[in-house]
Amino acid sequence: MTRLLLNLCGNAIKYAKSDQPLQIDITGEVLDGEMNRLIVTDNGPGIESKHAEKIFEQATRLHDGGEGCGFGLAICTEIAKSHHGQIYLDTSYRDGARFVFEWPCEDPT
Structure with missing residues (x-):
């Protein structure tokens, strides 16, 4: 999962606008006790x-x-799949890019 975060943050840095300070926000939440986001x-x-x-x-x-050679997000997809999850671009976000990674919470039993 560290690689996924590094790839997403690396892309943000790589494609940052040169005329404004870079801002990267990372948030996490649990959805209904079933999915991590x-x-x-x-x-x-x-x-x-x-x-x-x-x-x-x-x-x-x-x-x-x-x-780069265009493999960072493909690697993120494989990482998401390995956690039985998915990664996608939030296409409703308009002030930059927003990537969402969702995967199931571990069953404690």
């Missing part, structure tokens, strides 16, 4: 809704130049 929000340029699924595919980059 981790939300990573940044104030970067954001991602158009039409790319919401494509960005999680291997070797996908929306911007030319810069660092």
Whole structure:
């Protein structure tokens, strides 16, 4: 799970707007005692809704130049699956990008 957070924060830093201070917010919550939710929000340029699924595919980059080879979000998808969860882009958020990772709470029995 550390890798997932590092990848999301790394993307926020990589695509930060140069004309304003970078802001990354990380929040977590438990939904109805059944699901965990981790939300990573940044104030970067954001991602158009039409790319919401494509960005999680291997070797996908929306911007030319810069660092990386387009595997960070694909790795996040594999991490989410390994925890029987999902990761997605909150397409309703308009002030940057917001990624949501949800996975089931552990059964204590």
